[in-house]
Amino acid sequence: SDGGDKLAKLQDEGKVTIGFANEKPYAYEEDGELKGAAVDIAKAVFAELGVEEVESELLEFGQLISGINAGQFDVITAGMAIQPDRCENVAFGEPEMMYGEGLIVQQGNPLNLESYEDIANNPDTIIAVMQGATENEFLIDSGVDPSQILSVPDIPASIAAVQSGRADATTGTEMTIKDALASANTDELEFVETFEQPDVEGVPSYGAAAFNQEDTALVEAYNEVLADLKADGTVAELLEKNGFSEQMNMVPGDITTEKICNGEI
Numbered sequence: 585s586d587g588g589d590k591l592a593k594l595q596d597e598g599k600v601t602i603g604f605a606n607e608k609p610y611a612y613e614e615d616g617e618l619k620g621a622a623v624d625i626a627k628a629v630f631a632e633l634g635v636e637e638v639e640s641e642l643l644e645f646g647q648l649i650s651g652i653n654a655g656q657f658d659v660i661t662a663g664m665a666i667q668p669d670r671c672e673n674v675a676f677g678e679p680e681m682m683y684g685e686g687l688i689v690q691q692g693n694p695l696n697l698e699s700y701e702d703i704a705n706n707p708d709t710i711i712a713v714m715q716g717a718t719e720n721e722f723l724i725d726s727g728v729d730p731s732q733i734l735s736v737p738d739i740p741a742s743i744a745a746v747q748s749g750r751a752d753a754t755t756g757t758e759m760t761i762k763d764a765l766a767s768a769n770t771d772e773l774e775f776v777e778t779f780e781q782p783d784v785e786g787v788p789s790y791g792a793a794a795f796n797q798e799d800t801a802l803v804e805a806y807n808e809v810l811a812d813l814k815a816d817g818t819v820a821e822l823l824e825k826n827g828f829s830e831q832m833n834m835v836p837g838d839i840t841t842e843k844i845c846n847g848e849i
């Protein structure tokens with residue numbers, strides 16, 4: 585199909601529908617409002633394209649890629665990591681933020697878990713991980729046995745699994761895990777401050793908007809505006825507003841989606 589159709593359609597209607605997975609601080613709903621770094625950046629880009637109205641579809645993270653391909657919404661706005669295998673199924677925009685991983689354990693860290701390798705070396709350890717999330721591969725690549733992974737549909741379920749003792753730990757992006765712990769408002773759990781980032785392909789991750797591969801003109805237009813908003817400091821401002829830091833989370837200028845998709849990074 586003609587990639588120009590979708591951009592023109594969104595501009596005609598003045599409206600875009602985003603798909604998201606309720607993961608603070610990337611994209612989430614609070615007080616009836618859509619919030620998060622990925623949402624704020626996408627809103628700023630679409631506003632420049634003349635698309636001011638934003639509607640949303642809430643899905644499980646693991647359903648976002650099939651959702652965009654089924655035409656359920658126009659763009660995945662979830663801070664989804666650009667990964668070579670995902671590049672085969674969606675068209676990523678240029679990277680918007682960089683991030684690493686985090687770990688939550690029971691208070692006092694009774695199993696002394698400070699890395700994914702520690703989980704691999706302690707085969708009785710169970711770790712809750714969101715379906716479809718990169719952390720599944722990162723754990724396996726760190727030597728964790730698949731039987732140690734308890735698959736859960738979303739972030740609240742990850743936290744609940746550790747709280748109930750069904751899992752010894754959970755992992756997600758560092759910011760996800762910190763915000764989820766703050767929302768859980770419990771002293772039964774702890775964020776592992778001494779966590780060592782996994783030394784595997786894909787870490788750190790680069791989050792981006794993702795589109796239907798047919799919508800080539802839309803992706804091109806999105807990227808053009810995104811480049812301007814990076815250059816004028818808007819992207820940095822929106823990241824900081826959502827708790828990200830310039831030092832830890834800004835994407836270095838030489839990192840491109842093409843290179844990540846080609847496995848060059």
Ligand SMILES: CC1=N[C@H](C(=O)O)[C@@H](O)CN1
Pocket residue numbers: 607610645662663664665666714716717718719756757791
């Ligand atoms: C923002 C985010 N990134 C990872 C991913 O892309 O799979 C997962 O941690 C899920 N959430």
